[in-house]
Amino acid sequence: MTASNGSGVSLQGLRKYFAAGKRVTTAPKRGAIDGLDLEIRDGEFFVLLGPSGCGKTTTLRCIAGLEEPSAGRIALGGGVVADPAAGLFVPPEKRAIGMVFQSYALWPHMSVFDNVAYPLRHRRKGLSREQLAREVGAALELVGLDGLEGRGPAELSGGQQQRVALARAVVARPSLLLFDEPLSNLDAQLRQRLRQDLRRVHEEAGGTSIYVTHDQAEALALADRVAVMRLGRLEQLGTPTEIFLSPATRFVAEFVGFDNLLPGRLTRRDGERASFLPDGWRREVVGRAPAALAVGQRGLLAFRSANLRLEAGVAAQGAANAFAARAGAIAYLGERFQAEVTVEGQRLLASLPLAAWDGRGDLHHPPGWHEAHVTLAPGDAVILPEAAAALDAVAEAA
């Protein structure tokens, strides 16, 4: 049974290089891993998040045993399964894992029953026919899909195929479940429903889950902890709230939707609260700053347009983080309006609650908003060290 150290996953100095074709290059290749250290706890739902080509899928495939790492160590539940330096590699069929693939990878020549029974027949040999049928039935019931055992995969809808793939992954009760962007081929509504089911299956199955995605909303909904990856390295590790509210670098900030970025200088600090003067501004902005950033250092102010609120009229005298603004074009985003605004001579994106305007008149030339101001809650503004920003510029140029 799952012991206390049961099914944690440990990656130490994991590296994976791909042959670079004809020329030898030092630049990291798409999907390569460049020295990754991760400790994934037993029973955790862990999400690897990043843009395509950041190495998240390669990491997952190394854990599964579908790729051999070039260097480093992988341990599952305390047992080392890959250590190229020691010449050790455990093939995927000898690792106690289940996996859901992006394409579902259901075998078209087998019925739903046979697809789900397959891992039982190989991982738990010697089950009687009745036991087999009971286990398959239980797995299908867990994913909410009993009664379709005799169908072929081609006769199922996308969502049903997804559920069969999930049943096949959990049926042999592996202590580790791997998900490779399993929801990316489904429409938005179905995705939301399956997301909840995935989390429920994780709770009921009781093992560890590792989930790869490029969709921040999925990560937010599913994860206990999130690792943001970039160019084969770990960029930030934390709970969903930490990642989404307190990004540590410009890359993470941009990836999780901080769409206003202003370079400038830290002028005053009071614990975590700090004042920041964006270049060319006459007044400071108050926000949160990491301890590493000292007064006088250059940095980057980041905040979401959703948190920069546009309001009509002149700002109250002396109000913190309130700035006179001129509104430009307005776009309707469904749950709010987004407005282009000019603050201190700089163009920013701000938002306008639906209630604040009836939407009448020309969206692109809104009437009556020339006299306006924006406000920003200090907790919503994050001040990032510029060292990271400089690194970002280098990486982007490469």
Next chain:
Amino acid sequence: MSVDTPAGALRLPPSNFRPRRRWPLARLALYAALFFILVWPVLMLVAGSFRSAAPGFDGAWTLAAWTGTFDSPGTGRAMGNSLVLSLVSTLAATLIAAGLAFLSERTDLPLRRGVTPCLMLMFATPALFYALGYAMLGNAYTGSANKLLQTLFGAGAAWFDVETWTGLITVMVLKKASVIYLFLIGPFRALDPSHNDASLVSGVGQFGTFLRIDLPTLTPAITGAILLGVVAGLQAFDMVLILGWPQDIDVVATRIMSFINGAAPPDYARASVLSIALLAVVALLCILQSRLLGRRSFVTVAGKSGGRRRIRLGRARWPLAALVGLYLLLAAILPTGSVVFSSFQPFPGIYEGYSLQHYRNILALPRVVDAIQTTFAVALLSGFAAMALAVSVALLARALPPRRAALLRFVSLIPLAMPGVVTALAVSWAVVSVPGLKQLYGSFWLVTLALVVVVTPFAIQVANASVAQLSPELQEAARIAGASPFRAAIDVVLRLIAPSFLAGWFMAAIIVSGNLEVPLLLRAPGLNPISSVVYSLYSSGDFSAASALLVILLLAKAAIWGIAWAGYRAWVVVRSQRRRRLLGVLAGGSGAPLSRPAAASA
């Protein structure tokens, strides 16, 4: 973690799990087989060119063949002939093929849907059959077409003679057009309709658009097809042997054979030197072609051909259709008809007393019965071996890093550059070079081995195409589910590619059964497949018997095709019935999922 795991969670592997073997045995064996079948013969061919004796005989190392081969006037003339034949026939065939592809794919030509099936049939017909058909049609004295024209328009000199340079080139053009057509049709079909629409919207007419947009887009494909045609032309053998011998027309491939079969003692060293020269030229052209064509090699039918607008031919529709019809008549119907017709004639040139006598006669010959058995055995065996090898290569290539996979694919295409004569020669050298395998020389197995090499590039194409359709994730899912690599290959890959494997096996067997060079050159005693019996009947003047045997061969192929197809249909029906029955049972007992019928796990 307890040791005696109940039906609960799986145990994780122990930390001292045995290291993976770097070179699994199966993979090593496959590499060895590939090396011996594809690379070793070429090496031994080169070595053989320095030997003074035939394969398997004691001899000395010598440079004599290298200095002597190219001096002889016969060799020079054969090389010149090959070049002229290849270039002229390719250029003419490309013109015809491009015209046909344009008409059938881009215009509203009547009957255009019949063009591709017709040309596919021609492509599949062995050159031997073709050459014989024309010989019987256009022989100056007994050709049925000559006779017919003489009867209609008054007796006189023969209207034409197919057994001349002009006749040979004409026949080659007709046949080669079908090959090149099949190469061009994919690219013609894959043309992006939106490019055309953009040109039409810019005010350029239909034909202007074809000339300025389509044709430049197709240039690489057409150039590639021309190179392919030239390669095939340099390797020409059967047609030259049958239509060229009355005029003593010699090309490189027939010259290589006459070094061995026509000289006493056989001059294997010179044959090897000439083979190497041919191999080198053809390999160069092949590399050039793959550079030009890139990954689009062989018959690829890709792209969306959906609702594209076709060029309206207007009043030219029917005249052009008549022209296409004339080509099909000349290139497909007449040669086939003449073979069938002459198999009923008592003798070429005699137009009465039609009977089944020839069929009775040849079926009474023991050597014909032997030949039919041999052909079946050789064709089925070598077709199967080639497909098995090809599927292994395709699967292995997928698991390898890109560069090693590319090397593997390149190696598997080596025989593409080797005409059958060269393959037979090279395989002979290879077999005798290995102690213990010498007994194979002159046996059924040597012929089979050589034919496996001949048909491997074709098999590789079929295997690559079918393996490429399988997502690697299907195999990986089986590994994750606990199946070993071998088990995953059986449960998932083999089951899914079985239909294309069978189709590839069948087509490879057909290609092999029409091969004349290998049995002629290897001359295994007492081992004559149908193709070499047909040839010997023909060259001894028994034209009608040769025709009858060819018709039997054709009928046998059609019968196998029919049986295979019917079997496949039956299997599909049975499978869907089984699934329906299963569904019915499950639906009936849906209230109690635990009492699931045993049929579900069958």
